[in-house]
Amino acid sequence: MKKGRVTITDIARELRIAPSTVSRALKDHPALKKETKDAVRALAKKLDYQPNLLALNLLQKKSNTIGVIVPEITSHFFSAIITGIQDVIGSSEYNIMICLSNESYEEEAVIIKKLLKIQVDGVLVSPTSATKNFDHFRTLQKNDIPVVVFDRDCPGLEADKVLVDDYAGAFQAVEYLIKSGCTRIAHLGGPLNLSTTKHRLQGYLDALEEAGIPIRKEYIEHVPGFSHDDGLKPAEKLLKLEDLPDAIFAMNDNIAISAMHIARKMALKIPEDISIVGFDDEPHSSYFRPSLSTVWQPVYSLGMLSARIILHRLNDKGPQKNFRQEVFKPELVLRASSRECASRKNDKVKL
Amino acid sequence: MKKGRVTITDIARELRIAPSTVSRALKDHPALKKETKDAVRALAKKLDYQPNLLALNLLQKKSNTIGVIVPEITSHFFSAIITGIQDVIGSSEYNIMICLSNESYEEEAVIIKKLLKIQVDGVLVSPTSATKNFDHFRTLQKNDIPVVVFDRDCPGLEADKVLVDDYAGAFQAVEYLIKSGCTRIAHLGGPLNLSTTKHRLQGYLDALEEAGIPIRKEYIEHVPGFSHDDGLKPAEKLLKLEDLPDAIFAMNDNIAISAMHIARKMALKIPEDISIVGFDDEPHSSYFRPSLSTVWQPVYSLGMLSARIILHRLNDKGPQKNFRQEVFKPELVLRASSRECASRKNDKVKL
DNA sequence: AAAGACTATGCAAAGGTTTGCATTTTCCTA
DNA sequence: TAGGAAAATGCAAACCTTTGCATAGTCTTT
Numbered sequence: 066m067k068k069g070r071v072t073i074t075d076i077a078r079e080l081r082i083a084p085s086t087v088s089r090a091l092k093d094h095p096a097l098k099k100e101t102k103d104a105v106r107a108l109a110k111k112l113d114y115q116p117n118l119l120a121l122n123l124l125q126k127k128s129n130t131i132g133v134i135v136p137e138i139t140s141h142f143f144s145a146i147i148t149g150i151q152d153v154i155g156s157s158e159y160n161i162m163i164c165l166s167n168e169s170y171e172e173e174a175v176i177i178k179k180l181l182k183i184q185v186d187g188v189l190v191s192p193t194s195a196t197k198n199f200d201h202f203r204t205l206q207k208n209d210i211p212v213v214v215f216d217r218d219c220p221g222l223e224a225d226k227v228l229v230d231d232y233a234g235a236f237q238a239v240e241y242l243i244k245s246g247c248t249r250i251a252h253l254g255g256p257l258n259l260s261t262t263k264h265r266l267q268g269y270l271d272a273l274e275e276a277g278i279p280i281r282k283e284y285i286e287h288v289p290g291f292s293h294d295d296g297l298k299p300a301e302k303l304l305k306l307e308d309l310p311d312a313i314f315a316m317n318d319n320i321a322i323s324a325m326h327i328a329r330k331m332a333l334k335i336p337e338d339i340s341i342v343g344f345d346d347e348p349h350s351s352y353f354r355p356s357l358s359t360v361w362q363p364v365y366s367l368g369m370l371s372a373r374i375i376l377h378r379l380n381d382k383g384p385q386k387n388f389r390q391e392v393f394k395p396e397l398v399l400r401a402s403s404r405e406c407a408s409r410k411n412d413k414v415k416l
Numbered sequence: 417m418k419k420g421r422v423t424i425t426d427i428a429r430e431l432r433i434a435p436s437t438v439s440r441a442l443k444d445h446p447a448l449k450k451e452t453k454d455a456v457r458a459l460a461k462k463l464d465y466q467p468n469l470l471a472l473n474l475l476q477k478k479s480n481t482i483g484v485i486v487p488e489i490t491s492h493f494f495s496a497i498i499t500g501i502q503d504v505i506g507s508s509e510y511n512i513m514i515c516l517s518n519e520s521y522e523e524e525a526v527i528i529k530k531l532l533k534i535q536v537d538g539v540l541v542s543p544t545s546a547t548k549n550f551d552h553f554r555t556l557q558k559n560d561i562p563v564v565v566f567d568r569d570c571p572g573l574e575a576d577k578v579l580v581d582d583y584a585g586a587f588q589a590v591e592y593l594i595k596s597g598c599t600r601i602a603h604l605g606g607p608l609n610l611s612t613t614k615h616r617l618q619g620y621l622d623a624l625e626e627a628g629i630p631i632r633k634e635y636i637e638h639v640p641g642f643s644h645d646d647g648l649k650p651a652e653k654l655l656k657l658e659d660l661p662d663a664i665f666a667m668n669d670n671i672a673i674s675a676m677h678i679a680r681k682m683a684l685k686i687p688e689d690i691s692i693v694g695f696d697d698e699p700h701s702s703y704f705r706p707s708l709s710t711v712w713q714p715v716y717s718l719g720m721l722s723a724r725i726i727l728h729r730l731n732d733k734g735p736q737k738n739f740r741q742e743v744f745k746p747e748l749v750l751r752a753s754s755r756e757c758a759s760r761k762n763d764k765v766k767l
Numbered sequence: 768a769a770a771g772a773c774t775a776t777g778c779a780a781a782g783g784t785t786t787g788c789a790t791t792t793t794c795c796t797a
Numbered sequence: 798t799a800g801g802a803a804a805a806t807g808c809a810a811a812c813c814t815t816t817g818c819a820t821a822g823t824c825t826t827t
Binding site: 433435436437447448449452474 | 776
């Protein structure tokens with residue numbers, strides 16, 4: 066009785082056959098006769114043989130690991146995407162390694178190096194808001210590691226992409242605000258080099274333009290981050306304007322909630338005095354008073370599809386080409402923080 | 417020029433020395449003379465040599481991976497813990513592999529098997545609310561894989577543990593409610609076999625008892641899950657009692673917010689008619705109106721400490737004994753959903 | 768000049784599995 | 798029963814690195 070786990074050689078020795086035969090028996094190789102296979106399988110089961118994946122990894126030069134790079138996981142948005150990814154990858158042969166870039170380009174670059182070092186087989190990535198150059202992702206591709214970009218686009222990078230039509234979501238939201246009678250619509254936007262927030266801004270601008278409402282620069286504020294606290298000052302700035310906005314379209318729910326917070330402090334009535342619409346539909350957004358109108362994104366599906374695409378790439382093994390670009394449609398969720406719209410008066414308002 | 421990455425043998429061949437010499441040169445072995453080392457290092461740098469971790473893993477029979485098992489990551493609670501873990505492990509030689517058990521004992525057991533298969537070096541785990549038997553964790557330990565339990569205790573399991581004094585947190589919260597004049601204090605509790613929610617219930621009970629307030633069975637409801645929606649029905653049940661509670665201590669913020677939601681629907685004034693206190697201090701809790709009084713937990717530190725402890729175990733390599741048990745103190749955070757307390761009137765109420 | 772000490776480097780095994788090719792065994796046919 | 802085909806199994810290399818031990822080389826000392 067030796068220590069350590071049972072190896073293929075242990076089984077071979079006990080059966081007085083070669084390790085290669087054991088290996089083949091376990092993989093049901095056609096050249097082996099049934100008795101041998103049966104004997105091997107029986108003993109393997111009896112000894113509770115577990116193949117040594119570490120050895121396999123070396124042999125196959127792959128780690129069976131897929132790296133997932135996200136800016137953070139404390140928001141519901143990314144954690145729900147990861148849950149979707151996990152649910153798909155979990156039932157495959159692969160493991161996932163979640164890496165947090167903390168919205169820092171430098172950390173992201175370090176993570177890429179680490180993933181190269183451990184020889185991941187593929188990478189799912191949502192770049193940081195500071196990432197303008199995508200060469201580190203190209204390095205992965207040059208090493209035959211497929212890259213799937215999700216949610217946040219990397220313009221110019223040729224890779225599979227799973228995105229959300231942020232432009233359409235924003236356009237719809239602002240279009241609704243206009244229809245509901247708002248004319249002085251402000252925007253709390255995010256970083257300008259981030260595809261998602263850039264497209265949301267563009268949707269806002271185009272919706273105004275289409276309605277013939279002139280763009281007012283002072284109605285657009287950019288927030289320094291994505292959490293509640295980051296929205297407070299910019300929201301205050303908007304709400305202290307002489308010509309008070311009658312609506313705010315915020316780039317995410319957290320910021321929308323900051324705006325609601327400030328509005329209430331200033332004794333503004335929501336939505337009578339000011340409508341507020343967010344983006345993301347975080348789970349608690351419907352529990353605020355008034356409940357927050359927002360734009361829902363299919364986060365879980367987005368995670369699942371991204372995972373499926375990379376699994377497909379990993380099975381295909383061909384040269385990387387014919388990249389897919391999938392775009393999910395977001396949906397406007399109307400609740401109580403926006404006024405009712407004449408043409409929609411009969412629609413039910415959720416919650 | 418051969419394809420694939422540069423190996424130690426490539427360097428050896430080019431320098432006409434043995435691979436072992438190259439290996440030693442790169443590790444600054446004292447027996448080698450300086451010129452050899454310099455030559456090797458120079459060439460290694462020139463060729464951008466990257467050690468093959470897969471080979472090392474096989475040789476050392478370790479994967480350099482630490483498994484982290486959590487019930488979910490969509491709550492701020494666990495995602496913040498994971499961020500703490502990541503921040504510590506990230507600067508070590510180890511990688512972390514996050515696994516979601518979805519509050520299912522079966523999935524947790526499957527995860528353990530998977531982690532054994534890939535030969536993780538250590539495991540950090542917060543068990544599911546359905547886990548009553550800890551033998552699968554003991555299996556890890558028998559395979560010399562250190563286990564660190566965090567947040568949710570596994571009674572009877574000998575392992576390092578990083579916990580929160582939920583009892584004290586709950587006791588303080590309820591004690592405060594009593595001091596603030598509440599007498600009909602209800603509790604929205606969680607699963608009874610989960611250490612955290614069990615201790616919160618016990619803290620509630622003992623605080624009442626110490627104040628000489630009789631326990632009323634109808635004032636205690638157990639919710640089926642941890643999210644907002646799970647709290648609605650139980651909260652409604654409490655608020656439809658003939659003898660209406662004048663306070664609710666909820667087992668977490670989500671449930672507290674459900675209770676606030678129902679209370680408002682019933683036109684109850686918070687905190688005048690009813691005080692509500694949660695547990696967790698989620699980031700958005702202070703943005704509700706009224707802002708939620710709750711019990712804060714040092715989630716980030718909890719993650720960091722858990723990670724440090726397992727790193728320590730992994731470096732120590734000795735037999736597993738002298739298990740540590742660290743208990744963090746939570747803190748009552750008073751906001752506007754609870755009445756002011758006579759003896760505390762001068763304390764500032766946060767936010 | 769030979770023995771001994773020391774320095775620098777190489778050899779080979781180990782870690783577990785897979786797989787192309789070689790070899791053995793079996794069985795059938797002439 | 799030899800010959801050959803077919804079936805079953807074994808050999809050894811490969812994946813890459815580390816490390817105990819052996820060896821080659823150099824220098825010192827008597």
